[in-house]
Amino acid sequence: MKELQDGETMIDSGCCLGQNLRRAAYDAAPAKNVVGSDLKPVLMDMCYEMFKDGGTFQSKSYHCDIFKLSTDTKASGALSELEGHFDIVLCSEVLHLWSQDVQI
Ligand SMILES: C[S@@+](CC[C@H](N)C(=O)[O-])C[C@H]1O[C@@H](n2cnc3c(N)ncnc32)[C@H](O)[C@@H]1O
Numbered sequence: 001m002k003e004l005q006d007g008e009t010m011i012d013s014g015c016c017l018g019q020n021l022r023r024a025a026y027d028a029a030p031a032k033n034v035v036g037s038d039l040k041p042v043l044m045d046m047c048y049e050m051f052k053d054g055g056t057f058q059s060k061s062y063h064c065d066i067f068k069l070s071t072d073t074k075a076s077g078a079l080s081e082l083e084g085h086f087d088i089v090l091c092s093e094v095l096h097l098w099s100q101d102v103q104i
Pocket of ligand 1: 013014015016017019020037038039040043064065066067091092093094097
């Protein structure tokens with residue numbers, strides 16, 4: 001958390017509803033320094049309704065498939081423009097979705 005407070009940036013890959021992004025912001029990280037990405041864009045619309053912070057939460061979220069990031073950056077849309085900009089990558093409760101072969 002100190003690193004985020006000091007200005008480092010984090011991407012939450014597979015952020016779902018962005019609960020970890022909001023937790024970081026709640027714990028005093030600047031929301032603009034934390035970014036989310038997820039396979040399902042609908043989650044990024046639902047989260048603002050659920051957390052009732054559409055007009056105030058400054059963290060951005062991107063539609064992105066983890067598996068297409070390294071092989072086809074164009075498929076990741078605007079997120080590819082941020083390549084190399086993050087100090088921390090959070091990937092929580094995501095890797096278990098695939099077999100070990102796929103993870104590697
Ligand atoms: C169990 S949730 C984890 C949410 C959150 N990271 C947490 O710690 O609570 C898994 C998330 O991974 C996303 N996901 C699954 N496959 C993905 C992929 N190929 N690329 C990006 N996100 C993916 C799902 O849409 C879902 O939102």
